[in-house]
Amino acid sequence: MNGIRLSDLVERLGGQLIGNADLEVTGIAPLEHANANSITFLSNPKLRKKACETQAAAIIIRNCDVEFIQQSSFLGTLIVVDNPYVFFAKSAQWFAEQNRRRTSAGIHLSAVVDPSAQIAASAVIGPFVCIEADVVVEENVQIDAGSFIGYASKIGADSHIHANVTVHHDCRIGKRAIFYSGAVIGSDGFGFANESGRWIKIPQTGGVLIGDDVEVGANTCIVGVAGSAVIGRYCTFGGAAMILGHLTIADNVHVSSGSLVSRSIAEPGQYTGFYPLAKNADWEKSAAIVRNLDGMRDKLRALEKTVQRLVDAGHRSTSEDN
Amino acid sequence: MNGIRLSDLVERLGGQLIGNADLEVTGIAPLEHANANSITFLSNPKLRKKACETQAAAIIIRNCDVEFIQQSSFLGTLIVVDNPYVFFAKSAQWFAEQNRRRTSAGIHLSAVVDPSAQIAASAVIGPFVCIEADVVVEENVQIDAGSFIGYASKIGADSHIHANVTVHHDCRIGKRAIFYSGAVIGSDGFGFANESGRWIKIPQTGGVLIGDDVEVGANTCIVGVAGSAVIGRYCTFGGAAMILGHLTIADNVHVSSGSLVSRSIAEPGQYTGFYPLAKNADWEKSAAIVRNLDGMRDKLRALEKTVQRLVDAGHRSTSEDN
Amino acid sequence: MNGIRLSDLVERLGGQLIGNADLEVTGIAPLEHANANSITFLSNPKLRKKACETQAAAIIIRNCDVEFIQQSSFLGTLIVVDNPYVFFAKSAQWFAEQNRRRTSAGIHLSAVVDPSAQIAASAVIGPFVCIEADVVVEENVQIDAGSFIGYASKIGADSHIHANVTVHHDCRIGKRAIFYSGAVIGSDGFGFANESGRWIKIPQTGGVLIGDDVEVGANTCIVGVAGSAVIGRYCTFGGAAMILGHLTIADNVHVSSGSLVSRSIAEPGQYTGFYPLAKNADWEKSAAIVRNLDGMRDKLRALEKTVQRLVDAGHRSTSEDN
Numbered sequence: 013m014n015g016i017r018l019s020d021l022v023e024r025l026g027g028q029l030i031g032n033a034d035l036e037v038t039g040i041a042p043l044e045h046a047n048a049n050s051i052t053f054l055s056n057p058k059l060r061k062k063a064c065e066t067q068a069a070a071i072i073i074r075n076c077d078v079e080f081i082q083q084s085s086f087l088g089t090l091i092v093v094d095n096p097y098v099f100f101a102k103s104a105q106w107f108a109e110q111n112r113r114r115t116s117a118g119i120h121l122s123a124v125v126d127p128s129a130q131i132a133a134s135a136v137i138g139p140f141v142c143i144e145a146d147v148v149v150e151e152n153v154q155i156d157a158g159s160f161i162g163y164a165s166k167i168g169a170d171s172h173i174h175a176n177v178t179v180h181h182d183c184r185i186g187k188r189a190i191f192y193s194g195a196v197i198g199s200d201g202f203g204f205a206n207e208s209g210r211w212i213k214i215p216q217t218g219g220v221l222i223g224d225d226v227e228v229g230a231n232t233c234i235v236g237v238a239g240s241a242v243i244g245r246y247c248t249f250g251g252a253a254m255i256l257g258h259l260t261i262a263d264n265v266h267v268s269s270g271s272l273v274s275r276s277i278a279e280p281g282q283y284t285g286f287y288p289l290a291k292n293a294d295w296e297k298s299a300a301i302v303r304n305l306d307g308m309r310d311k312l313r314a315l316e317k318t319v320q321r322l323v324d325a326g327h328r329s330t331s332e333d334n
Numbered sequence: 335m336n337g338i339r340l341s342d343l344v345e346r347l348g349g350q351l352i353g354n355a356d357l358e359v360t361g362i363a364p365l366e367h368a369n370a371n372s373i374t375f376l377s378n379p380k381l382r383k384k385a386c387e388t389q390a391a392a393i394i395i396r397n398c399d400v401e402f403i404q405q406s407s408f409l410g411t412l413i414v415v416d417n418p419y420v421f422f423a424k425s426a427q428w429f430a431e432q433n434r435r436r437t438s439a440g441i442h443l444s445a446v447v448d449p450s451a452q453i454a455a456s457a458v459i460g461p462f463v464c465i466e467a468d469v470v471v472e473e474n475v476q477i478d479a480g481s482f483i484g485y486a487s488k489i490g491a492d493s494h495i496h497a498n499v500t501v502h503h504d505c506r507i508g509k510r511a512i513f514y515s516g517a518v519i520g521s522d523g524f525g526f527a528n529e530s531g532r533w534i535k536i537p538q539t540g541g542v543l544i545g546d547d548v549e550v551g552a553n554t555c556i557v558g559v560a561g562s563a564v565i566g567r568y569c570t571f572g573g574a575a576m577i578l579g580h581l582t583i584a585d586n587v588h589v590s591s592g593s594l595v596s597r598s599i600a601e602p603g604q605y606t607g608f609y610p611l612a613k614n615a616d617w618e619k620s621a622a623i624v625r626n627l628d629g630m631r632d633k634l635r636a637l638e639k640t641v642q643r644l645v646d647a648g649h650r651s652t653s654e655d656n
Numbered sequence: 657m658n659g660i661r662l663s664d665l666v667e668r669l670g671g672q673l674i675g676n677a678d679l680e681v682t683g684i685a686p687l688e689h690a691n692a693n694s695i696t697f698l699s700n701p702k703l704r705k706k707a708c709e710t711q712a713a714a715i716i717i718r719n720c721d722v723e724f725i726q727q728s729s730f731l732g733t734l735i736v737v738d739n740p741y742v743f744f745a746k747s748a749q750w751f752a753e754q755n756r757r758r759t760s761a762g763i764h765l766s767a768v769v770d771p772s773a774q775i776a777a778s779a780v781i782g783p784f785v786c787i788e789a790d791v792v793v794e795e796n797v798q799i800d801a802g803s804f805i806g807y808a809s810k811i812g813a814d815s816h817i818h819a820n821v822t823v824h825h826d827c828r829i830g831k832r833a834i835f836y837s838g839a840v841i842g843s844d845g846f847g848f849a850n851e852s853g854r855w856i857k858i859p860q861t862g863g864v865l866i867g868d869d870v871e872v873g874a875n876t877c878i879v880g881v882a883g884s885a886v887i888g889r890y891c892t893f894g895g896a897a898m899i900l901g902h903l904t905i906a907d908n909v910h911v912s913s914g915s916l917v918s919r920s921i922a923e924p925g926q927y928t929g930f931y932p933l934a935k936n937a938d939w940e941k942s943a944a945i946v947r948n949l950d951g952m953r954d955k956l957r958a959l960e961k962t963v964q965r966l967v968d969a970g971h972r973s974t975s976e977d978n
Binding site for chain 2: 871896946948967
């Protein structure tokens with residue numbers, strides 16, 4: 013592991029040091045796992061007490077937490093920043109970058125690259141990669157073993173295509189993309205017209221457009237359909253989230269894992285839609301009721317009417333009494 | 335883009351032309367995206383007004399919409415057909431076929447094909463394809479880069495296996511199959527027997543049978559288990575739909591995206607089962623209630639009894655009054 | 657198909673034979689599909705009648721079912737065991753093992769293996785496999801075509817990595833693992849810090865640890881995140897089940913297919929959470945109510961109060977009457 017002096021880290025990422033600036037650290041870890049060679053961070057105020065007991069060489073904290081930590085038994089260094097979680101992310105990036113195995117630029121002997129493809133000299137093309145005609149691969153792109161780039165597609169500079177990814181033809185991928193293994197980009201959508209009970213396939217005619225700085229998780233499918241999904245900026249979709257076609261998703265929409273988006277979303281925010289997990293026996297009960305929720309609603313309505321009649325009758329009887 | 339004269343298109347796919355039959359078009363697009371080189375279609379009656387404003391060279395329409403469009407400012411050609419959506423699908427197929435990059439028949443030098451495999455002379459086998467012993471690949475099959483066909487499997491004529499597909503051993507795939515990238519066919523099912531707390535694996539003993547004209551989406555898994563799932567004809571399953579084993583699904587069943595089929599389905603129709611998406615805060619509320627739905631039902635029942643008692647008491651009191 | 661004499665099978669797997677011990681069988685099948693060359697099993701008591709009509713050469717049964725079957729028209733052999741389903745699993749394993757195509761040990765000529773990797777002499781490395789630096793592959797491991805093993809990862813003895821699997825760097829896989837096609841192990845988790853609306857990626861710094869005897873289904877993603885998911889022993893997760901990060905799952909937890917685990921699970925048992933499938937029209941109704949369940953709860957509460965007032969009024973009026 014390559015290390016870094018705390019003073020160098022702060023010079024690189026900002027922040028104010030309180031304590032020993034010459035300490036060298038080799039990694040970053042959560043409060044409870046950090047040791048004397050690593051830094052940690054305090055982002056959630058609920059973890060203040062835990063932070064006092066960390067074995068880390070240094071804690072990244074907000075200004076408002078400094079006094080609390082200084083009055084504790086923690087004797088290490090403090091790095092005071094506006095947003096400890098962001099500082100953690102950037103430190104982790106720095107360590108990951110240091111420890112990344114670098115492959116030298118060039119095309120592996122076993123790769124099959126069409127002569128018409130334009131591959132930047134700084135790109136790394138791994139074993140068994142297949143690149144079809146008229147593909148453009150920009151500077152510093154890394155394409156790992158077994159990936160496939162279909163004809164006329166373009167991979168933007170500084171992108172990393174992990175092993176066994178498939179990018180179909182006519183896709184345009186922006187800069188700094190990260191596609192994880194098993195991702196499939198630009199496969200045909202699910203379009204069929206019904207002719208007297210027989211399904212007639214509607215082929216994909218366009219390609220997929222992906223902007224800059226997009227990360228696509230392992231085994232994710234991004235599928236283009238005519239006149240189809242438009243996804244805004246800064247959106248995030250958790251694992252196994254699913255977006256139906258022909259929808260428009262606003263900027264800054266965050267969809268929780270396992271949720272299905274079946275309508276357009278116009279308003280930013282966090283959206284969720286998965287069935288709450290329960291012990292199987294309890295789920296059996298709740299699922300049976302969910303199946304018959306309109307029966308329950310009808311009973312409730314009937315009851316409301318009956319009660320209203322009783323209330324009215326009570327009033328009348330009270331009036332009559334008077 | 336290769337184009338086609340409208341008269342040739344109609345000769346090929348049927349329909350009646352009103353207007354300029356000599357126009358050449360190069361593609362098909364939705365009403366709002368079509369331009370002077372493309373045709374469009376009016377299938378949904380709600381879009382009639384939109385259709386009048388399209389920039390398309392021609393509109394595919396039903397007879398009943400002709401008069402409405404002719405009275406509008408649209409001056410292009412009309413193609414009158416029974417089912418515009420089907421005509422759109424078939425036109426899109428024609429354009430896709432024209433613009434498809436063709437690879438010449440034969441086995442790529444880098445492919446590894448067992449000598450016992452029978453590969454039709456018209457088949458196209460891409461780079462890094464691995465074909466095991468006793469596989470049969472029929473006429474006009476295309477298998478793209480990185481795909482794997484396990485021993486004793488058979489791929490029916492005119493099928494297209496996209497890049498990075500895995501077909502395990504002993505699978506029989508019908509004619510005109512389309513398998514998209516990342517699809518896995520015939521992997522072991524999820525079968526285990528429990529012996530005093532320890533799981534004993536039940537291996538797959540049969541292969542997967544897939545009939546003619548089946549399309550399998552990207553990263554779909556089709557998994558065979560002994561005596562297991564039987565799926566009828568003309569069925570469709572949306573993305574991320576899931577079918578448990580040992581079930582029988584009737585013909586003409588359509589399962590919505592993201593839905594899980596946990597029981598056999600005997601009756602044709604559209605079936606759905608996903609949790610409705612909501613703002614996260616609203617979901618938290620509804621999910622908490624779903625978890626305790628039987629509590630709610632119990633309260634409703636108790637209330638029904640109480641109200642019934644009140645009603646009965648009212649009757650009695652009324653009877654006594656009389 | 658290689659066969660086995662019933663007496664040899666019982667010698668191997670235990671159980672008591674009643675009938676012809678010299679019969680040779682070539683496979684195992686469900687009650688209704690078994691024929692004179694195969695054995696079958698009776699595990700579910702509800703299927704006793706069906707068992708009497710099976711065409712199988714022999715039935716694996718519990719002692720308590722022997723009398724019932726002997727009084728029926730079934731004239732074949734009985735194999736009496738404590739747990740017929742476990743005996744079925746073990747028999748199926750034996751048949752699968754017999755009929756498995758064996759590949760001779762060694763590294764396929766087309767594979768790309770870094771010189772620093774240690775590959776056991778008994779391992780089988782298929783075509784187009786890519787093995788990076790410092791990887792360790794133990795005895796009797798089989799890695800099928802197109803799979804990728806990232807640097808410094810280790811694959812435990814007797815494991816089988818099927819075609820087109822991706823194992824990222826620094827993963828440690830236990831003995832007897834079975835990874836099916838399309839599985840991705842050790843891809844980056846979904847971690848981002850938000851800096852003034854911009855997402856800062858949190859890279860994965862650890863690898864994935866997988867114990868002995870773990871089976872991972874086709875296209876499953878196992879994703880490591882710092883300080884993240886810990887899964888106990890003997891757990892099972894059905895297809896399309898999903899486990900969020902930073903959770904702890906106890907031993908012997910079984911999660912049903914299509915269910916999402918969003919909280920830690922401390923207690924063993926079967927857990928389920930998917931929306932029950934329904935005809936689409938019925939689902940539309942129930943989903944609309946689910947969206948507004950708290951409205952329904954509020955109405956129920958209001959009603960409870962009103963009814964309570966009526967009850968109280970009734971009491972008062974009764975008291976006043978007296």
